Amino acid sequence: MSKIAIIAGAGPAGLTAAYDLLKRTDVHPIVLESTQAIGGIAQTFNYKGNRIDIGGHRFFSKSKRVMDWWFNILPHQGAPAADSIEKGHEIDYAAEVIVEFLCKECASGHEELRVTKPAPDPEKEDQVMLQRPRLSRIYFRRNFFPYPIGITLTVARRLGIVNTCLIGFSYIKAHLFPLKDESFLDAFFVNRFGRRLYETFFRDYTEKVWGVPCAQIRADWGAQRIKGLSLKRAVFHAVKDLLTSDFAKAQVERETSLITRFFYPKFGPGQMWETVTDQVRSCGGEVRMGRRVVGVRWESVPGSGFPVQDVQNKEQETRNSQITSVTIENSDTGETEELPCDYFFSTMPVRHLIGMMHPKPDDRVCEVAEGLIYRDFLTVGLLLKKLHVEEKGKKAAADVPDNWIYIQDGGVHVGRIQIFNNWSPYMVADRKNSIWIGLEYFVNEGDKIWVMPDKELIALGIAEMEKIGFARKADILDACVLRMPKAYPAYFGSYNQLDVVRDFTVQFSNLFLIGRNGMHRYNNQDHSMLTAMTAVDNIVAGITDHRNIWDVNVEPTYHEEKEQSEVDVEARKRAV
Numbered sequence: 001m002s003k004i005a006i007i008a009g010a011g012p013a014g015l016t017a018a019y020d021l022l023k024r025t026d027v028h029p030i031v032l033e034s035t036q037a038i039g040g041i042a043q044t045f046n047y048k049g050n051r052i053d054i055g056g057h058r059f060f061s062k063s064k065r066v067m068d069w070w071f072n073i074l075p076h077q078g079a080p081a082a083d084s085i086e087k088g089h090e091i092d093y094a095a096e097v098i099v100e101f102l103c104k105e106c107a108s109g110h111e112e113l114r115v116t117k118p119a120p121d122p123e124k125e126d127q128v129m130l131q132r133p134r135l136s137r138i139y140f141r142r143n144f145f146p147y148p149i150g151i152t153l154t155v156a157r158r159l160g161i162v163n164t165c166l167i168g169f170s171y172i173k174a175h176l177f178p179l180k181d182e183s184f185l186d187a188f189f190v191n192r193f194g195r196r197l198y199e200t201f202f203r204d205y206t207e208k209v210w211g212v213p214c215a216q217i218r219a220d221w222g223a224q225r226i227k228g229l230s231l232k233r234a235v236f237h238a239v240k241d242l243l244t245s246d247f248a249k250a251q252v253e254r255e256t257s258l259i260t261r262f263f264y265p266k267f268g269p270g271q272m273w274e275t276v277t278d279q280v281r282s283c284g285g286e287v288r289m290g291r292r293v294v295g296v297r298w299e300s301v302p303g304s305g306f307p308v309q310d311v312q313n314k315e316q317e318t319r320n321s322q323i324t325s326v327t328i329e330n331s332d333t334g335e336t337e338e339l340p341c342d343y344f345f346s347t348m349p350v351r352h353l354i355g356m357m358h359p360k361p362d363d364r365v366c367e368v369a370e371g372l373i374y375r376d377f378l379t380v381g382l383l384l385k386k387l388h389v390e391e392k393g394k395k396a397a398a399d400v401p402d403n404w405i406y407i408q409d410g411g412v413h414v415g416r417i418q419i420f421n422n423w424s425p426y427m428v429a430d431r432k433n434s435i436w437i438g439l440e441y442f443v444n445e446g447d448k449i450w451v452m453p454d455k456e457l458i459a460l461g462i463a464e465m466e467k468i469g470f471a472r473k474a475d476i477l478d479a480c481v482l483r484m485p486k487a488y489p490a491y492f493g494s495y496n497q498l499d500v501v502r503d504f505t506v507q508f509s510n511l512f513l514i515g516r517n518g519m520h521r522y523n524n525q526d527h528s529m530l531t532a533m534t535a536v537d538n539i540v541a542g543i544t545d546h547r548n549i550w551d552v553n554v555e556p557t558y559h560e561e562k563e564q565s566e567v568d569v570e571a572r573k574r575a576v
Contacts, residue, residue, distance in 0.1 A: 006326045006339060007031045008293045009347030011040025012525050013515030015276045015287075016069075016532035017345045022283050023102055024540055027343065029285045031277075032328055034292035037270075038277050040347070041377075041487050041516070042525055044270025047480045049429030050436045052381050054484050056404050056418055057269035058134065058262035061526035065533065072100055073275055074129040074265050078119025081130050081266075082425040087401075090261075091131050094119035103283035122266055122426070127275065129263045130424055135401050138201060139417075140408035142392045142469050147406055149193075149201050158392075159200075170194035185491075188219035204410050209442045210375055210490060218491040221522055266426050269525070288328075293348060294336065295327030296357045298508065320544075321508045345535060347515035347528075349374065349486050350501055365504045371494030372520055376450060377487035379418075380439040380461035382471070383478040387435055390469030399435060412464040413449060416440040434477060439464070445485050454481040489520040502550055509544035519550065527553040 005021055007014045010033035018029035037043045045052040061067055075097035084091055100114045101107040107115070120128040138145040143158045156164040171194035179187040185206065189198040206214050265271040277287050300321040323344040329336045346353050354361055354369035386398035404418045418438040420427040428436045439461045443450045452460070458479040465471035489495075498520055505513055512535035513519050515528040523531070530552045538546055 002026045002028045003342035004340070005029045005343040005345060006293075006341040007345040007347075008326075008353075009033060009040060009515065009518070010038050010273070010277065010287055010289075011347055011515060011528070012042050012273065013518060013528040013532045014040075014345060014347045015273050015280065016529040017512070017514065017535060018280045018285050018287070019102065019276055020533055020536040021539075022280060022285050024536060027539065029280065030339070030341075031280070031285070031287040032291040032293055032326075033287065033289050034331060036289050038287075039270040039273035041484060042269040042273060044268035044274075045482050047381055048478065050381065050383060050478075051268045051270075051420065051427040052379055052438050052480075052482055053268045053270075053418065053420065053423060053427070054379060054482065055377065055440070055487065056423070057264075057525055058403075059129065059264055059269070059272075059525075060262040061524075063526055063530060066526040066529055069529070070263070070272065071097070071129060073279075074127055074272060075099060075120055076263070077122050077128050077130050079121035079123065081122045082431070083421075089131075089133055102279050106279040106282040126266055126271075128266050130266060131261055132264050132403075132423065133401075134260055134262050134403060135422075136404050136406070137402055138406045138408050139468065139470070140201075142390055144391060144405075145201070149197065163196075163200075167194060167196045167200070170196035182219055184215050185217040185219050185222050186214040188222040189214065201408060205406060205408050205415065208410070208413075208415050209488075210492075211442065211444060212492060216492050218495055220495075221491040264424055266424055268424065268427055290331040292329045292331055293326055293346075294329045294356060295338075296323060296344065296346075296353065297325045297327070297338075298323050298357060298359070298511075300507075321511075323508060323511050341510075343510045343512070343539065345512045345514055345518075345532070347518040349489075349517045350498075350513070350520045353513075353518075354501065361504055365501055368494045368497045368500045372498070373490040373493035373495075374445075374486040374517075375488040375490050376443050376445040376483070376485050378441050378443060378450065378457070378481060378483045380441070380457055381480045381482065382437050382439065382458075382461060382465070382476060384435045384437065384471055385433070385475040385477060387437075387470065388472045388475065396469075407468065409468055412468055413441055414439045414461065414464050415442050417470070437471075442488075450483065457481050486517060489517060489522060491522070495520065506545065506547050506550075512538075512546060512549065514549065521553070523553055 003026070005017070005027045007017055007029055010031050014031055018031050021027045021029045037045070041054050042057050043054060045054065059070055076094040077091070078094045078097075080091065083089070095118070096116055097119045098114065098116050101110065104113065107113060122128045122130060136147045138147050138149065145155055145158065149155070159167070174191055174194040178191045182188050182191060186198070186203070189202045193202065203214055206217070210217055281287055298321055323341060325338050325340045326344060327336055327338045349372070351369050351372045354366055360366065387400060389397040389400055391397065400419065401422060402419055403422050404416050406416055407414050418440065420436045420438065421431055425431045428434060441449055449457070458481065461479070462471070462473050462476060466473060505511055514531040514535055516523045519531065531549050534549050534552060535546065538544070538548070
């Protein structure tokens, strides 16, 4: 019999692991998902034909390996989408695509596993990746500002000339006299943008997202999310775009936060992972829904394996630990069963994993795991006849071109607004006669907003839209609420001691912590996938020391490395 890999979680990391195991090994993957939704935070929630993307997922990576993987599942479009011509989108259409199927069962009637075919037309086919323009702005005091923020004449006029000059002086001061201790997020922002710009555009919004002062959040979060970004670079790229029309070259030379176009599945990010799930099942893998991992049994054999640090005795010893079985619970019936396994991939929150291990890990490991904190997330979906965006000095707009908008105003709880029409026209049931938006709230599970009844949450959302001058109650057609627990691993609590948990888990030769919650790291979707790919690489190569998984997305120049930047539009046209 083939070896068995138990994979906890049917999100990007878990499903990537299952797919790559089937493609590259004889290991049989069993994916266990506690909910009834595929994709984790990258799922697409369908409400009466109107689809919600939880948090917004741009499909762009400086990793060619990830880009090729995505396009092999959903090929690049070869014809305009429903709104491309009317909105004047500049799209690099593919002519032909090459798709390698995982097995004959998912080859859609093709005799060969490697197929060359015309690039799909999104108006006629569903299995397609769209190219979309990217626009994100800040909405503050009924004015729009660019995101990432850059100082232009328009921005200076909206901020006021005096305020703009003070921002400039503050920026110069920060670079002449930078704060020496950059352990926390406030110093990280001040050193890159100056104190005045930080207090204007970064402090209040960041604290709205995390619920704690920036002085309590480790700077690691800023280093991962806006790697290499600065006011100087933002202005540089804005000027450069005016001087070049070479999109492909511009894309690979800029940080991910600054890209101007991205790719997106026709029906949202969940379509990618639903398609992967179908292929995994067709090729013999298992994806079991409503199955929760409730126990992880392991054993340790001192005197074999490789050296690890004993967190209790602070001494080096040689140990080879193995996960031997996993206990799962049926979410509907409560029935449990124990499954033996040869490998265990965990995308569960670290706190949950450590808490269910038998025998119980050292007290220090448990203490650190228990101290890890998560930020939760909910979306209020509003279907409207039209928007009513009251930008100063302009007539109220019935529509805006943004993918998402950051709400800087401190007088409302909403943190960000997504306009799903602009992500993909196919996200909206009746796109010609309605606007479908998502109001995003950053909350803690169990707090006042989290437990608020849906009807009251919808009323709150509508009231806040009217307060900031973004929409009117009279234009509301329908609404819904979607909650997502543990959406964001927090960079406070016991986060600065996470290495204690890491050092404990890497002693297991068959345990792989992957993905965002699996590693308690604010990974993007591509980084989560790369952790899964690296884990499978280790299995193929017979590597039992999995520290290399923790190296994904920690290098300061990750997004600028030449090897990761070889994403060429013409190459995608020829072969996806």
